Amino acid sequence: MPQRIPTNIITGFLGTGKTTTILHLLKNKPENEQWAVLVNEFGEVGIDGAMMTEHGAMIKEIPGGCMCCTAGVPMSVGINALLRTQPDRLIIEPTGLGHPKEVTAKLLSQQFAPYVELKATLALLDPKYLLNEKYTKNQNFNDQLESAQVIVANKVDQASEMELAQLAIWFESFKYTHPLDEHFLQLVTAINGEISADLLDVERASQEISADASEPHHHHHADLDPQFALPPGEKYVRKENKGQGYFSCGWIFGAEYQFNFDQLFSMLSALTAERVKAVINTDQGCYAFNVSNGVVSVNQMSLEGFESRLEVIDSQLMPWQQLEDVLLSLIIE
Known part of the structure; x- marks a missing residue:
């Protein structure tokens, strides 16, 4: 491969608008560029890939849980298949219930480092979630935010003044406890996932990543190349x-x-x-x-x-x- 492929992880909890954001980016990408997207969904049925395919992106789906499971085989197979097409950019969307640390560690490993130029990780956040302990006490929710260099507060048009005020207070506190230097963190706001593609080129700050540091999570053996074909005669x-x-x-x-x-x-x-x-x-x-x-x-x-x-x-x-x-x-x- 002539050069390493710029790669971004776009993470965020369920309902924060990851797919909508990626669709917006695909619609507005340079016309002469071919992008690839690796999609991981918690459910067993691939939905996001169908939405993205319409916009001309090369898609690989890993359904049924965390893509890093089974020793990273599903993720490795998916990434290899996409890299072989030599895209201009690779976007990885982990499941909203997944831990991004393993994904980051895999991309920084000797297996992929020569081929992947890992740029900033973007974490989407719905400001409403910051006032709900169901989310703020969820380990995955916090892991996703801590993995990011850019936090995208999405759906701000649906947030109340109190929720927006809480967002500002939270970020001031969050950036001082984040593993990264506070100066490497950005907070941007968005409506309907409409963010600037320039955010994808933000450099990724140096950060030690250990996949073993994550909390135990659900493991599921996903198919390496699922097609979801219906059996003959089945409705x-x-x-x-x-x-x-x-x-x-x-x-x-x-x-x-x-x-x-x-x-x-x-x-x-x-x-x-x-x-x-x-x-x-x-x-x-x-x-x-x-x-x-x-x-x-x-x-x-x-x-x-x-x-x-x-x-x-x-x-x-x-x-x-x-x-x-x-x-x-x-x-x-």
Whole structure:
């Protein structure tokens, strides 16, 4: 390879807007550049990759938990496959429930250091989370923020004055306890993940990384190159996962099936789960659905012949069979 590939980790807890941010960056990247994205999702069904593929990026997905598990094999295979295409930039999106330290350590290892130029790690943060102990006492949440050189306070348009004030207080305290020198830290604000691509070129400050220092976490053997093809004759498949106090359930439906858009939107609006993502073929076209904090966002896509996918994540075990029955009832016969 003629030169090392500029690489960024974009991390952040569930619902902070990582995928939206990466989509914004892909839409605004230089036209003459080819970017690659390695996506890791907690759920067993790949959703993010389908959204990004439409923007011309080369995508590799590692579903079902932390990409660093199984001795880093899934991550190594994914990165190698993307580097062989010689992209102009590589972006890695770890799961919102994952520890970024192992990913950083792998990229700085002798295996990848000759090929990867690791730039700043960006951690997305929803200011609302700073007032909720469910997040502030979560080890993964704190590990993600401590791994970053740039913290992106996203969704500031949805934050109250008190939440924004708490953000400023928190950052002043945080930068003095951060493993990095305070002068290497940046705090930027964003709406809908709209950040400047210049942040990707921020240099990564020197920092000792030990993958062994992370807390124990859920290990799951992910497929090295999952395709999620439905078995012949099967209408749909369901896949479940659990770990780190969270449960997920995902469905893949054959490309020949369409869902009633209005009924699907109503169903997603009524779901109380913490995180819902979907790319669905409907009677009004193919749409990406994103549900966070009770708000449903919808974006039309140009995909054709695509298998519909839906993933639900919550800290409580939900009645998956009941939800499945509802989904099946929304299919237009």
